[in-house]
Amino acid sequence: MKQAAKVMTLADIARLAGVSESTASRALRDNPVINAQTRQKVQQIAADHQFKVNATARSLRTQKSHTIAVIILFDAKTQQAISDPFLLDILGVIADELTAKGYDMLLSTSKTTDKDWRSYYFDSKRADGLIVIGQGEHDARVDQLAAAGVPFVVWGATTGTEPYPVIGSDNRQGAQQAVAHLVKQGCQRIAFLGDIRHTEIEMRYLGYQDALQAANIKAEPALQLNTDFTAQAGYLQTQQALFSQLSSLDGIFAASDAIAMGAMKALLEHGIKVPQQVAIVGFDDIAMSAYCTPSLTTVKQDTHAGGQLLVAQLLSRINGGKAASQLLPVKLVDRQSSLRNST
Amino acid sequence: MKQAAKVMTLADIARLAGVSESTASRALRDNPVINAQTRQKVQQIAADHQFKVNATARSLRTQKSHTIAVIILFDAKTQQAISDPFLLDILGVIADELTAKGYDMLLSTSKTTDKDWRSYYFDSKRADGLIVIGQGEHDARVDQLAAAGVPFVVWGATTGTEPYPVIGSDNRQGAQQAVAHLVKQGCQRIAFLGDIRHTEIEMRYLGYQDALQAANIKAEPALQLNTDFTAQAGYLQTQQALFSQLSSLDGIFAASDAIAMGAMKALLEHGIKVPQQVAIVGFDDIAMSAYCTPSLTTVKQDTHAGGQLLVAQLLSRINGGKAASQLLPVKLVDRQSSLRNST
DNA sequence: AAGCACACTGCAATCGATTGCAATAGATCA
DNA sequence: TGATCTATTGCAATCGATTGCAGTGTGCTT
Numbered sequence: 046m047k048q049a050a051k052v053m054t055l056a057d058i059a060r061l062a063g064v065s066e067s068t069a070s071r072a073l074r075d076n077p078v079i080n081a082q083t084r085q086k087v088q089q090i091a092a093d094h095q096f097k098v099n100a101t102a103r104s105l106r107t108q109k110s111h112t113i114a115v116i117i118l119f120d121a122k123t124q125q126a127i128s129d130p131f132l133l134d135i136l137g138v139i140a141d142e143l144t145a146k147g148y149d150m151l152l153s154t155s156k157t158t159d160k161d162w163r164s165y166y167f168d169s170k171r172a173d174g175l176i177v178i179g180q181g182e183h184d185a186r187v188d189q190l191a192a193a194g195v196p197f198v199v200w201g202a203t204t205g206t207e208p209y210p211v212i213g214s215d216n217r218q219g220a221q222q223a224v225a226h227l228v229k230q231g232c233q234r235i236a237f238l239g240d241i242r243h244t245e246i247e248m249r250y251l252g253y254q255d256a257l258q259a260a261n262i263k264a265e266p267a268l269q270l271n272t273d274f275t276a277q278a279g280y281l282q283t284q285q286a287l288f289s290q291l292s293s294l295d296g297i298f299a300a301s302d303a304i305a306m307g308a309m310k311a312l313l314e315h316g317i318k319v320p321q322q323v324a325i326v327g328f329d330d331i332a333m334s335a336y337c338t339p340s341l342t343t344v345k346q347d348t349h350a351g352g353q354l355l356v357a358q359l360l361s362r363i364n365g366g367k368a369a370s371q372l373l374p375v376k377l378v379d380r381q382s383s384l385r386n387s388t
Numbered sequence: 389m390k391q392a393a394k395v396m397t398l399a400d401i402a403r404l405a406g407v408s409e410s411t412a413s414r415a416l417r418d419n420p421v422i423n424a425q426t427r428q429k430v431q432q433i434a435a436d437h438q439f440k441v442n443a444t445a446r447s448l449r450t451q452k453s454h455t456i457a458v459i460i461l462f463d464a465k466t467q468q469a470i471s472d473p474f475l476l477d478i479l480g481v482i483a484d485e486l487t488a489k490g491y492d493m494l495l496s497t498s499k500t501t502d503k504d505w506r507s508y509y510f511d512s513k514r515a516d517g518l519i520v521i522g523q524g525e526h527d528a529r530v531d532q533l534a535a536a537g538v539p540f541v542v543w544g545a546t547t548g549t550e551p552y553p554v555i556g557s558d559n560r561q562g563a564q565q566a567v568a569h570l571v572k573q574g575c576q577r578i579a580f581l582g583d584i585r586h587t588e589i590e591m592r593y594l595g596y597q598d599a600l601q602a603a604n605i606k607a608e609p610a611l612q613l614n615t616d617f618t619a620q621a622g623y624l625q626t627q628q629a630l631f632s633q634l635s636s637l638d639g640i641f642a643a644s645d646a647i648a649m650g651a652m653k654a655l656l657e658h659g660i661k662v663p664q665q666v667a668i669v670g671f672d673d674i675a676m677s678a679y680c681t682p683s684l685t686t687v688k689q690d691t692h693a694g695g696q697l698l699v700a701q702l703l704s705r706i707n708g709g710k711a712a713s714q715l716l717p718v719k720l721v722d723r724q725s726s727l728r729n730s731t
Numbered sequence: 732a733a734g735c736a737c738a739c740t741g742c743a744a745t746c747g748a749t750t751g752c753a754a755t756a757g758a759t760c761a
Numbered sequence: 762t763g764a765t766c767t768a769t770t771g772c773a774a775t776c777g778a779t780t781g782c783a784g785t786g787t788g789c790t791t
Contacts, residue, residue, distance in 0.1 A: 052511060095507060095511065097507045097508070097511040097512040098512060099448075099512060099513050100512040100513055100514045101444055101447040101448045101453065101513050101514075102448050104444040105442075105444045105445050105448050110444065112494075115495075130473050130476070130676075132476070133473070133475070133476040137497060140495060140496070140497045141497060144496070144497070149494055149496075149514065150494065150495050150496070151455075151492055151493065151494055151495075152458075152483060152493050152494075152495040153483070153487070153492075153493070154480060154483045154484060154487070164438060164440045165440070168395060168438065168440040169440040169441060169442060169443040170442050170443055170444050171443045171444075171492065275675065276675055276676055276678070276679040277675075277678075277679075279679075280679060303675070303676070306676060306679045306680065307679050309679075309681070310678075310679040310680070310681060310683070313681050332618065332619055332620075332646070333473075333619055333646070333649060333676050333680075335619070335620075335653075336619040336620075336622075336623060336649045336650050336652075336653040337649065337653070337676075337680045337681070338652070338653060338656050338680070338681050340653070
């Protein structure tokens, strides 16, 4: 068998079928002006020879790459590789969704030090549009994208004033629910672990304040501790800040499940009972949250809807339509880490 | 400001600089035959106008995409989206590594039902090479790749006979260490949770048997339970199989940390003490393993070295060299879930 | 002064597919 | 029979950058 002869080109197929390249091209794309028989014959020959259209040539000619660049932003400080389980979740959904729509996905983990990805991905025609995940601390590059008219959507927090579409969870609502739940469990002094310099986390902090205010509890600024998204950060922050400075703490609201698990670990290690002495609620509902001990009460983000919406909005924008920002509802999931009067 | 005028092409830059396209092209690529002054001038003009080479046109002409497709294989059954934290880890490393080497990364999550990605990614010139993660249950498509002469590397388990390069952890060694450790802690009846139809897991099972044999313990086939990679699977399997059928179980070796955590949850819920009554060891050392309670003893895979090696081998292969299979050493990390005589 | 090497630069072909427009042939109509 | 359609097909330009090869001009050699 003459395995892997030589890569076939459209010209080869056309020659074999005894037609011109134009006809071959049209036949392969199911263009109806081509005679049905001719079309079939060409397609048959193409299939027999495993012919695949050269994506590069097509892109050049059609000026469409059929590729979306997904950019995961990082913190200037931590510079950690993708590792938040939540990111992976949404990434998976986006990947599936893009595939279903016939798009390829170019993945980039952008250290903040990188040069600008607008020109890299868009101007150079590598991608037809961008999905940016995690605004983080407000990134000027996102504004530039908008100004340059690049089709893109952002996963993150919306203030309602951004000149670009943002899809994200209703962080404030979710946090408010979470903290109200803690209050209902009898918590009076609740710490907030999360870096409010991230817009999303800032929203969660506002929700935290909303809930406290509604319960007539004064928010103590000292109870808000900037903490990175990792379990390690939650652990260390709890050890260092919470133990040394604060007593009578009876609740913790963490800005991510990872932070919450780290904090829980620190508490348990020191013999503090969860939830009896300190109740904990996280945010995200990653897969592991149901399986730690005690299992973690958390605010579930709808990653499935999020991913779908990101893709749908972006493609609509690319195809000449409009893309709108949208806030996704979240849902509190009660588990053991916060339930004091459970059965 | 006449923002975003029109996308510049090489021809535009050449005209502005008063040189031919050839000269402009050479100048931008720092070709030394071009006079230094000319080169500078062209580069200056290009920079002023934010000119970016059209990647598509370049690819077409040079026949190189400078893109690597990373394919994540899934189980025929579970069909779950990327979610194993371990995958995310290694994916992050690969992304960074490829970026550093000037390659783009096309990510694909391949459901087993998908058509073949050889033609899609390689024949169509979308990528110069492939990285396949997770052979899973031996996939015939991987063999086809090899037969077709496509440059690619696989992350997984090597039997030493594959006709393609495989990079992976020394699963057998790692498992052997883990189980030997359990035996040393006094365990006599140790369950194995993991799906041995996956080659990597099969290797871990062999290591498990090695350790038992070395300790003169007979391996009971009934103690091996096929379990998917998730915490949920570990939880359910433990509830359903281990509780109902087996008594006097005193150790569990799980094929992944997620499984281990699920199993641990099930045990703790039933009032079984870990590690006193049942000691547990996992595999991977994902970030969360250190922060669950009790923290999880596990076998650490060197994702960093793995990702680097995958990329290095693949690029070497693409550039005409050879790529070789390699087994990476692993390391047992002692934590609370298995230490019975700890301080 | 003629010959020649050297340093640049530009012409034109090329990568592979797509598409506007023209061309052909057979069919239909008056 | 001649004119007008209609259904198909092909010609040739085009997308934007790269590169082999030929061309030009300057300076140096003898």
